[in-house]
Amino acid sequence: MPLLARMLPAPLTMQVRRGAVVELGALLADSRVATSGRVAVAVGPGQGDHIESLIAPQLDEAEVFRVADGSVDAAVTLGADLRKGAYEVVVGVGGGKTIDATKYAASLAGIPMVAVATNLSHDGICSPTASLVHEGGKGTFGVPMPLAILVDLDFVHNAPKQLIRAGVGDVVSNLSAIDDWQLGNTERGEPIDGLACSMARTAAEALIGRTDSIESDAFLTVLAESLILSGMSMVVAGSSRPASGGDHEIMHAVDQLFPGTSNHGELAGIGAAFCFFLREDKARVTQVVDCLRQHELPVVPADIGLSDEQFAEAVALAPATRPGRYTILEHLRMQDNEIRDRVGDYVRAFGR
Numbered sequence: 001m002p003l004l005a006r007m008l009p010a011p012l013t014m015q016v017r018r019g020a021v022v023e024l025g026a027l028l029a030d031s032r033v034a035t036s037g038r039v040a041v042a043v044g045p046g047q048g049d050h051i052e053s054l055i056a057p058q059l060d061e062a063e064v065f066r067v068a069d070g071s072v073d074a075a076v077t078l079g080a081d082l083r084k085g086a087y088e089v090v091v092g093v094g095g096g097k098t099i100d101a102t103k104y105a106a107s108l109a110g111i112p113m114v115a116v117a118t119n120l121s122h123d124g125i126c127s128p129t130a131s132l133v134h135e136g137g138k139g140t141f142g143v144p145m146p147l148a149i150l151v152d153l154d155f156v157h158n159a160p161k162q163l164i165r166a167g168v169g170d171v172v173s174n175l176s177a178i179d180d181w182q183l184g185n186t187e188r189g190e191p192i193d194g195l196a197c198s199m200a201r202t203a204a205e206a207l208i209g210r211t212d213s214i215e216s217d218a219f220l221t222v223l224a225e226s227l228i229l230s231g232m233s234m235v236v237a238g239s240s241r242p243a244s245g246g247d248h249e250i251m252h253a254v255d256q257l258f259p260g261t262s263n264h265g266e267l268a269g270i271g272a273a274f275c276f277f278l279r280e281d282k283a284r285v286t287q288v289v290d291c292l293r294q295h296e297l298p299v300v301p302a303d304i305g306l307s308d309e310q311f312a313e314a315v316a317l318a319p320a321t322r323p324g325r326y327t328i329l330e331h332l333r334m335q336d337n338e339i340r341d342r343v344g345d346y347v348r349a350f351g352r
């Protein structure tokens, strides 16, 4: 018999709601997640005490570990603790750094991981990658996707607003990444995965036209779903292609040249707007810029404290940050003076 369908890996459960941390015990009682009750919980340094006090009454058997930071060292230390304790599952509760370190630790220990996100700053909460800091800078490591994903809106409401808004930039950048993938397909014959594109695009389209913002539970729910769907599109694609194009190359270049300038999602958002400007896609660039403004996200270099010249330097370096990935930047192969002119035109068109 021919193949009837392709099987897709997906989390066992996905919940976006208030009170997810308080009711974590119910999920861990699910025998598909843990049978013997040997559960480890990993929390970050910031909110660790608070989270531990919330989960202690429901998980008296669980051992709680502190993850120092989002470094490879912290993840390796946790991985060794998990192996020693012969745990069945580890629950990572926190923001991106804690979740990424826990994902990597779980893969080292060979056990599944449950992600409980308290923040919505980027699409790593359910992706098959962990972004961790090491001696040489920042690296991306392939890991299994979480077995279950929970987003606690109570925590999200209390997280720094700037970080929640950043998630919007990361999701919207999918639209630019998909155009880049399409370009790679047309120009270079690179295989493209229609299902991965549809998931990544749907995630962005669900968000971009909304008139509410991060104060509303309804908006945060869609933002969380979009970030999770983006992560799953990368699982389907087997790479970050549907959610990372020239937009993310510019982000990586800014990170390398001017570390600490801004966060992942904010830079991805600016990168996406600038890439649509380069494509001369007037409708999309206007739509993306309007969306960034609506959520108080940066649009032009000055909004993140960079001069036009510095941003142009980052655009010039961008293709080298991701060798082999064909995007609008590799396609146009602009010289430095041309890049400076285009950045100038962009700022004149969209600066305030």
Ligand SMILES: [Zn+2]
Pocket: 122, 123, 170, 243, 244, 248, 264, 268
């Ligand atoms: Zn991203």
